Amino acid sequence: MKTILVTGGAGYIGSHVAKSFLESGYKVVIFDNLFRGHKQAVDILKKFGDVEFVQGDLRNVEDLQNLFAKYEFEAVCHLAALCLEIILKVRLIY
Numbered sequence: 001m002k003t004i005l006v007t008g009g010a011g012y013i014g015s016h017v018a019k020s021f022l023e024s025g026y027k028v029v030i031f032d033n034l035f036r037g038h039k040q041a042v043d044i045l046k047k048f049g050d051v052e053f054v055q056g057d058l059r060n061v062e063d064l065q066n067l068f069a070k071y072e073f074e075a076v077c078h079l080a081a082l083c084l085e086i087i088l089k090v091r092l093i094y
Contacts, residue, residue, distance in 0.1 A: 001050065003027040005073045007058060008080030010037025015045060017077055022049030029071055032080065033057040 004021045008014040009030030014037065018028045027050040030042055034055060042053045054070075056063030058080055 001025070001027045002074040003029060003071060005029050005031060005067075005071070005076045007031045007076070007078045008037065009045075010034060010039060010041050010053070011079065014077075014079040015041040017079060018045055018051065019048055021077070022051060025049070026074075027051070029054060029067075029073070031056055031058075031067055035082070 004026045006014055006018045006021065006028055009018045009028065010032035014030070014032070018030055021028050022045060028045070029052045030045075031054045032042075039053070042051065045051045054067055056067060058064065
């Protein structure tokens with residue numbers, strides 16, 4: 001079974017994308033720091049197929065090294081972001 005990595009997969013958009021991959025027959029690994037995402041979303045996704053959750057942060061090189069050492073991915077769907085935080089900070093500057 002081919003494995004897809006979904007970063008930010010515990011968030012609203014990421015969990016819906018992960019569900020679509022699961023329904024298409026892929027195994028999904030969700031990588032999320034849960035800053036905006038929810039572990040409950042991952043638990044619900046387990047009803048739809050083979051999904052694993054790895055809590056980690058894209059800004060942490062060790063987290064990424066461990067992730068890629070453990071899994072072999074067919075593709076990566078990158079949906080993790082802190083864009084709202086950046087927009088708010090930029091507005092405060094101006």
